[in-house]
Amino acid sequence: MKYVYLFSEGNGKMRELLGGKGANLAEMTKIGLPVPQGFTISTEACTRYYEDGKQIGDDIMAEIMENIVKMEEITGKKFGDLENPLLVSVRSGARASMPGMMDTILNLGLNEQVVEVMAEKSGNARWAYDCYRRFIQMYSDVVMEVGKKYFEQLIDKMKEEKGVKLDVELSADDLKELANQFKAEYKSKLGTDFPTDPKEQLIGAVKAVFRSWDNPRANVYRRDNDIPYSWGTAVNVQAMAFGNMGDDCGTGVAFTRDPATGEKKLMGEFLTNAQGEDVVAGVRTPMPIAQMAEKFPEAFAQFEKVCQILEDHYRDMQDMEFTVEHGKLYMLQTRNGKRTAAAALKIACDLVDEGMIDEKQAVLMIDPRNLDTLLHPQFDAKALKSAEPMARALGASPGAACGKIVFTAEDAKTWKERNEKVILVRLETSPEDIEGMKASQGILTARGGMTSHAAVVARGMGTCCVSGCSAITDFDEDNKTFVLSGKTYKEGDVISIDGSTGNIYDGEIPTVDATISGDFGRIMAWADKYRVLGVRTNADTPKDASKARELGAEGIGLCRTEHMFFEGNRIDAFREMICSDTVEAREKALDKILPMQQGDFEKLYEALEGNPVTIRFLDPPLHEFVPTSEYDIEQLAKAQNKTTAQIKAIISSLHEANPMMGHRGCRLTVTYPEIAKMQTKAVIRAAINVQNRHPDWKVVPEIMIPLVGEVKELKYVKEIVVATANAEIANAKSDLKYEVGTMIEIPRACITADEIAKEAEFFCFGTNDLTQMTYGFSRDDAGKFLNAYYDTKIFENDPFAKIDQNGVGKLMDMAVKFGRSVRENMHCGICGEHGGDPSSIEFCHKIGLSYVSCSPFRVPIARLAAAQAQLKNPRN
Numbered sequence: 001m002k003y004v005y006l007f008s009e010g011n012g013k014m015r016e017l018l019g020g021k022g023a024n025l026a027e028m029t030k031i032g033l034p035v036p037q038g039f040t041i042s043t044e045a046c047t048r049y050y051e052d053g054k055q056i057g058d059d060i061m062a063e064i065m066e067n068i069v070k071m072e073e074i075t076g077k078k079f080g081d082l083e084n085p086l087l088v089s090v091r092s093g094a095r096a097s098m099p100g101m102m103d104t105i106l107n108l109g110l111n112e113q114v115v116e117v118m119a120e121k122s123g124n125a126r127w128a129y130d131c132y133r134r135f136i137q138m139y140s141d142v143v144m145e146v147g148k149k150y151f152e153q154l155i156d157k158m159k160e161e162k163g164v165k166l167d168v169e170l171s172a173d174d175l176k177e178l179a180n181q182f183k184a185e186y187k188s189k190l191g192t193d194f195p196t197d198p199k200e201q202l203i204g205a206v207k208a209v210f211r212s213w214d215n216p217r218a219n220v221y222r223r224d225n226d227i228p229y230s231w232g233t234a235v236n237v238q239a240m241a242f243g244n245m246g247d248d249c250g251t252g253v254a255f256t257r258d259p260a261t262g263e264k265k266l267m268g269e270f271l272t273n274a275q276g277e278d279v280v281a282g283v284r285t286p287m288p289i290a291q292m293a294e295k296f297p298e299a300f301a302q303f304e305k306v307c308q309i310l311e312d313h314y315r316d317m318q319d320m321e322f323t324v325e326h327g328k329l330y331m332l333q334t335r336n337g338k339r340t341a342a343a344a345l346k347i348a349c350d351l352v353d354e355g356m357i358d359e360k361q362a363v364l365m366i367d368p369r370n371l372d373t374l375l376h377p378q379f380d381a382k383a384l385k386s387a388e389p390m391a392r393a394l395g396a397s398p399g400a401a402c403g404k405i406v407f408t409a410e411d412a413k414t415w416k417e418r419n420e421k422v423i424l425v426r427l428e429t430s431p432e433d434i435e436g437m438k439a440s441q442g443i444l445t446a447r448g449g450m451t452s453h454a455a456v457v458a459r460g461m462g463t464c465c466v467s468g469c470s471a472i473t474d475f476d477e478d479n480k481t482f483v484l485s486g487k488t489y490k491e492g493d494v495i496s497i498d499g500s501t502g503n504i505y506d507g508e509i510p511t512v513d514a515t516i517s518g519d520f521g522r523i524m525a526w527a528d529k530y531r532v533l534g535v536r537t538n539a540d541t542p543k544d545a546s547k548a549r550e551l552g553a554e555g556i557g558l559c560r561t562e563h564m565f566f567e568g569n570r571i572d573a574f575r576e577m578i579c580s581d582t583v584e585a586r587e588k589a590l591d592k593i594l595p596m597q598q599g600d601f602e603k604l605y606e607a608l609e610g611n612p613v614t615i616r617f618l619d620p621p622l623h624e625f626v627p628t629s630e631y632d633i634e635q636l637a638k639a640q641n642k643t644t645a646q647i648k649a650i651i652s653s654l655h656e657a658n659p660m661m662g663h664r665g666c667r668l669t670v671t672y673p674e675i676a677k678m679q680t681k682a683v684i685r686a687a688i689n690v691q692n693r694h695p696d697w698k699v700v701p702e703i704m705i706p707l708v709g710e711v712k713e714l715k716y717v718k719e720i721v722v723a724t725a726n727a728e729i730a731n732a733k734s735d736l737k738y739e740v741g742t743m744i745e746i747p748r749a750c751i752t753a754d755e756i757a758k759e760a761e762f763f764c765f766g767t768n769d770l771t772q773m774t775y776g777f778s779r780d781d782a783g784k785f786l787n788a789y790y791d792t793k794i795f796e797n798d799p800f801a802k803i804d805q806n807g808v809g810k811l812m813d814m815a816v817k818f819g820r821s822v823r824e825n826m827h828c829g830i831c832g833e834h835g836g837d838p839s840s841i842e843f844c845h846k847i848g849l850s851y852v853s854c855s856p857f858r859v860p861i862a863r864l865a866a867a868q869a870q871l872k873n874p875r876n
Contacts, residue, residue, distance in 0.1 A: 021093025262346030401442025409436020557853020610697030665707025
């Protein structure tokens with residue numbers, strides 16, 4: 001098996017083996033661009049390194065040594081040679097671009113003898129010792145894990161002694177002295193001398209790159225960007241080109257188009273007499289790329305041609321690194337450039353207009369997840385650069401928010417009324433916090449995961465939310481204080497939160513409003529042209545439904561009726577129902593809610609203009625609706641003509657050891673059929689009224705019974721629903737059609753889906769609960785241990801954010817097949833939070849679902865992801 005490839009042996013299609021950087025270096029070599037030559041150690045060697053207990057196998061070692069000899073022949077230089085020494089850079093390169101996530105070493109091959117030869121032969125001692133001190137610092141930091149800061153302190157001390165401000169102002173003797181200080185620092189920290197054998201240095205560096213695949217920042221980046229751990233990274237060993245040999249040398253980074261706006265113009269930065277990391281690290285202020293034309297006119301003219309060649313070749317915006325050595329251009333890297341969502345849309349549309357790509361390729365080149373940033377406020381980029389996060393938790397609902405801390409939903413409403421911007425901080429939220437959540441700029445919770453109440457509701461409202469912040473301690477709601485990363489915060493203090501990254505900042509960071517361009521509409525129209533998967537929304541209010549329609553939703557896949565019970569004084573009537581002793585009393589209380597529910601449903605049908613609306617009947621356990629404060633309990637006791645002790649006894653009787661698996665969903669209807677009767681009347685009466693107002697619409701309510709695990713449960717509840725609905729339709733002399741289906745969220749329902757399909761007219765997967773029940777995890781508590789699962793590589797992703805295709809996915813696939821074996825054309829959808837996740841949408845497409853349903857602001861993401869799924873895996 002071959003593990004090492006010269007650049008001349010590879011090509012751009014070998015990304016899986018050579019990584020993105022290695023494949024692109026090989027491709028640039030192949031098309032004749034000026035690339036310093038070298039070789040790539042494959043991703044398979046990285047996988048072997050971990051399989052062999054973090055050791056490089058003898059066979060791989062032999063191949064590396066063999067390719068060093070070939071590289072020496074190509075360059076005419078030799079490792080450790082005192083006549084013509086070879087120096088190399090060692091860089092990582094995974095198959096997916098991971099900018100800044102893994103480590104680089106430059107100038108490898110230097111030792112005390114070689115540096116003296118280089119100084120003498122070049123007549124440029126300053127350059128030679130500059131390379132040497134950089135190499136010692138990088139090798140110590142990256143390979144031996146001695147922190148950078150010790151070396152930075154020595155540099156600062158030296159500059160202070162010499163009375164200079166910039167590294168470039170230090171003389172050759174200063175740099176020589178620094179190199180000696182660096183080696184002394186190395187020995188004091190590690191107890192051994194700095195390695196002098198270039199081959200030993202190289203193997204240390206290769207191991208360090210392999211190790212960096214598993215460093216904390218790489219692991220977090222992979223989890224955030226859907227990059228599997230199993231891919232591994234390649235290592236690129238490349239002959240050095242020197243940008244730090246004098247004023248006729250330099251180094252730069254450039255983009256063929258503006259990565260912020262997408263405008264077609266060369267963008268980038270350049271530094272004379274510098275090496276690559278100086279540009280990226282911001283040690284000196286670089287000049288705009290346009291000024292390179294004045295400094296190095298010939299190299300710049302060649303560079304412009306290379307930019308055009310690369311963009312024409314890759315048919316995408318390129319991000320390039322290059323060096324100029326004595327006026328000669330060398331290309332060190334190219335890759336498809338990272339860009340903002342707005343730039344991605346513009347570049348895709350422009351490339352179509354320029355005839356470079358077609359519509360399908362344009363749809364495929366945009367990362368659906370990036371569309372989030374177009375639909376929510378973001379932090380001002382300049383202000384964010386200088387801000388340091390206090391803590392990081394789960395980015396549960398995208399966008400950026402800044403405001404004064406409040407601790408209760410009531411306070412959030414009050415403060416908003418006096419035009420204060422607030423961040424609602426809670427241990428966790430509950431349904432009764434809804435109005436306070438609506439009044440807030442953002443929500444921060446100490447507990448809960450990606451599918452907690454706060455996360456789900458915030459996403460539906462398009463409000464920024466950070467959840468599960470374990471760095472919050474000593475949370476004291478009564479005294480309105482909490483401690484975050486050692487600092488005590490009180491009511492009225494200002495914080496800023498980023499619901500995309502999960503970062504929490506002290507103080508105010510300005511935000512900028514979201515903007516959508518005409519390019520967005522073009523890309524969405526192309527996406528709709530190619531996708532076969534329907535896209536609906538999860539919406540409980542006419543406002544959410546209208547927003548979702550505006551963003552392209554084709555129906556409501558989930559209306560959670562329980563959220564409606566918390567509006568205004570409805571909660572009083574519902575609490576009256578819970579505390580009633582007889583069926584008659586319960587029906588009387590429910591009669592008060594009926595017209596309100598009917599009104600809500602009418603508004604939803606109106607907002608959806610005849611498109612499908614799936615209404616889930618009451619799901620949560622009743623304890624979520626009862627009062628918790630002494631005052632509210634007293635008020636309820638008065639209204640019910642009961643003592644507070646009696647009310648407290650009722651509340652206590654509703655307490656369950658495990659409410660998520662307790663008296664909820666269809667189990668409530670089995671116990672209290674009158675709830676389903678009231679909801680059915682509201683659904684049907686609303687549909688008849690809207691149909692009568694709009695005869696050209698086709699209003700077909702879809703009634704969804706939650707938490708069914710046994711067909712007899714569904715049969716019992718369905719009979720109540722059908723009898724009530726048919727009576728309403730007959731009474732109104734209407735010909736209204738409706739469907740009764742079920743939410744598939746219990747593993748047993750998947751296994752017996754063929755039996756359930758005899759009663760259910762449609763299936764909709766509630767993957768939040770299905771994941772919870774399949775794993776036996778509480779979705780609100782999983783955040784406490786999931787990090788340990790990521791650290792130990794048990795999990796790569798949060799199963800509540802991406803469908804577990806191997807377990808939960810198999811149950812879904814089974815349920816679809818079983819269901820359709822009984823009802824051939826049964827429509828099946830998904831309405832869990834996974835319905836807005838691109839990789840989960842692709843899976844839903846593959847198993848033949850009819851639609852996905854997600855929160856309103858994720859609708860464009862779902863439309864684009866569904867189109868990409870069809871283009872990658874076509875189905876009828």
